[in-house]
Amino acid sequence: MGICFGKPAKLANASSTQLVGTGTEPVKTKADPNSGIKNGSLQPFNLDSTISTNLKSFSFNDLKNATKNFQPDSLLGEGGFGYVFKGWIDENTLAATKPGHGKVVAVKKLKTESFQGHKEWLAEVNYLGQLHHENLVKLIGYCSESDQRLLVYDFMPRGSLENHLFKKGVQVMTWVTRIKIAVDVARGLCFLHNLDANVIYRDLKASNILLDSDFTAKLSDFGLARDGPSGDKTHVSTRVVGTQGYAAPEYIATGRLTSKSDVYSFGVILLELLSGKRAMGDENMGGNDETLVDWAIPFLTDSRITRIMDTRLGGQYSKKSAQAAAAVALSCLDPDPKQRPVMKKVLEDLEEALIPIDSPKSIARAKRQNAVSGQSAYSQKGVKLGLEPK
Known part of the structure; x- marks a missing residue:
């Protein structure tokens, strides 16, 4: 479920169809994902002290006031487990303020009947309460009061990458902007994968990539993130979750999750940036059942790369730079996860592509x-x- 949209938007579409079993396995976090659930109801609970000290604890009444009582005209978006509203807080004290005054924030409000959403909510608090990077959305605070669960984030005025690529009436992004977004996403994933306790993002898709006023891309929605394998383990075994068209084939087939699963999803994102087509079900690919990967792969290895390029770009890109980006995408989409590059190598290749030849x-x-x-x-x-x- 994407967050912090600049304009009202529904998140459900052909590119965000969830795979079976979404969010049903235990979330690996410091706090028990079932804490706060008693007799079928959500209850107050205590977060890990190292997390809570990094985040602002809001009262439910504060966030009601900050969002105009969650009125429809404050609604920014809706996901499977809740709604996102525009709100305002004091920039220095972080106290809730009257609408229109202070710092703009995005407030995600969990549906009270969504117990599974509670697990994702808790995972989000635990990960974003500890992880800080310029290419991750900043979590400011939370509310856990009675059966209410809310999260407060930095507001991302440009909304989601999904809107900028696929929504009608939105100005077409330039080639340079698209590649810079790809670099930002790669930096965020590289940061996660190179932590001492590496984190697998697991739900990389266009709706979960948010853009600030300068089109800096940030990863959002860590509800499905998982700690990666440790010790001599090669993978994490989970029930399959994620989004059709983005999930790696070996993960779908076996439930074995590695950082290379994120690498595959990044390859799909890169294809979306190149082609302007959705990961799955795009009417311009000849059928609702064909994935973007299946459609694009034949054109990635030769001079026919222009066949997949977004026609809205009007040819305003270097063919050789497009071929370089396509080569990165192709390596990320290798059917054998062992043959895919690590995100550090992906990032290096994309950063090189940003350097003009005469610089x-x-x-x-x-x-x-x-x-x-x-x-x-x-x-x-x-x-x-x-x-x-x-």
Whole structure:
């Protein structure tokens, strides 16, 4: 369930169809995911002290006042487990303020009848209460009062990547913006995967990538995130959850979850950025049952890359940079997870693609490579071309 949309939006669509079993396995967090549930009802509970000290505890009445009592005109979006409302808090004290005054925030309100949503709510508090990175949405605070469960986030004025790619009437994003968004997402995943206790995001999709005013991309919605394998373990065994079209095939088939599952999902996101088509069920791919991966793979390995490019870009991109991005996507989508690159390598390749060929940094790198290989700086294979049309 995406959050913090700039404009009202329904999250349910062909690209966000949940796989069976969504959220039904135990969530691996410091607090018991079933804590707060008694006799079939949600009850108050205590969060881990190391988490609660990082977050603001709001009263339910405070958040009612901050969101105009959750009126429809404050509604930003709706997900499977709750609603997201626009609210206001004091920028310094974080106290709730009257609507229209102070810092704008997004308030996610869990449906009181959603016990399964409570587990996702708790996972979100535990992960985002401890993890901080410029490419993760910032969780400001929470409310746990009686049967009410709410979360308060930084407001993301540009809304979701899903809206910018697929919603009619939204201005088309440039090629440079799309690749920068891909780099931001890769940085967020790289951060998660390289923690001492690595975290697998598990629900990467366009609706869970939110954009700030500068189109900086941030991962949101950590309700399905899981701690990765530890010790000599190679994977985490779970019941399959996620979104059709984005989930890695080996994870769907076996329930064995690794960081390479996120890498596959990132490849799908990259294809969406290249093509402007949904991960699944896009009417322009010839059928509702065909995935974007199945449709695009034949065009990723040769000069036909232009066949999959978003026609709304009007050709305003370098063909060689598009081929470089397509090569990254293809490596991420390898059917064998062992052959997929780690996110650190993916990030390096995409960051190189952002460097124009005539920039001082690119020229310096080419000269260093030339000194070693004796090749012409501009013919050096490792130098990536810029993003602008040539």
